[in-house]
Amino acid sequence: MASGTRERIMDVALQLFAERGVAATPVTAIEAAAGLSAGSGSFYRHFKDKQALLAAVVEREIALVRKDPAVPAAGTLAGQLLSDLDFLGRLRPLMTILMWERNRAPEVAEHVQQVMADRGVELGTAEELAVAPVEAVRADPQAAAAVMMSAMTGYFLTTEYFGRRPAGIDPQRFASTLARLLTG
Incomplete structure (x- = not known):
């Protein structure tokens, strides 16, 4: 389940970061859009912070570029x-x-x-x-x-x-x- 949640967070972050930028996207918005309880800290079970999430999202997308x-x-x-x-x-x-x-x-x-x-x-x-x-x-x-x-x-x-x-x-x-x- 953790990998599914992690992927869902990354999918949502890709969309939100593209719409708003990283700085203008609060963690609570990511949690809510990923179906997690906003403000519960669920995000932090999967990522250290937004920069770690950004790095993961970019690496996942780069994997597409390499193919x-x-x-x-x-x-x-x-x-x-x-x-x-x-x-x-x-x-x-x-x-x-x-x-x-x-x-x-x-x-x-x-x-x-x-x-x-x-x-x-x-x-x-x-x-x-x-x-x-x-x-x-x-x-x-x-x-x-x-x-x-x-x-x-x-x-x-x-x-x-x-x-x-x-x-x-x-x-x-x-x-x-x-x-x-x-x-x-």
């Missing part, structure tokens, strides 16, 4: 990029929390950035990209992977921030164009 999303049947770089845009959508709550907490918990943002950068480099050197890369990719695959990751994140965040796709370009068209830029 590659399912590669589309076509196995193309454009298909992988499109799949990654969907994957970024599943990470929306974590990204929101990082926006709230980047100044209060810079080590959390640093950790997530490193994991995502590592994943971007891994994807950037994927077999699909290695088949027919353009000269710039052959010359510096790590930089090309960083450009690819930045383009993907930029497209996603621009869509989220403004509530519409950049220049009205749909995800399929964006992913196909980025893949062509990288592979010629």
Whole structure:
């Protein structure tokens, strides 16, 4: 039962931290939303404090980042990029929390950035990209992977921030164009 309660607390915290930030989310609100008696101290049976909870939530979400999303049947770089845009959508709550907490918990943002950068480099050197890369990719695959990751994140965040796709370009068209830029 403890692991179920712990997971429930983390699920609720992910939602509340994304909506309000960690500082503006009292422990009693987390307890109440998790179905625990608010103010009973039940929270502290599972976590030392909110910072420990934040660390656990971030680590759980990072575990998702470390797993590659399912590669589309076509196995193309454009298909992988499109799949990654969907994957970024599943990470929306974590990204929101990082926006709230980047100044209060810079080590959390640093950790997530490193994991995502590592994943971007891994994807950037994927077999699909290695088949027919353009000269710039052959010359510096790590930089090309960083450009690819930045383009993907930029497209996603621009869509989220403004509530519409950049220049009205749909995800399929964006992913196909980025893949062509990288592979010629």
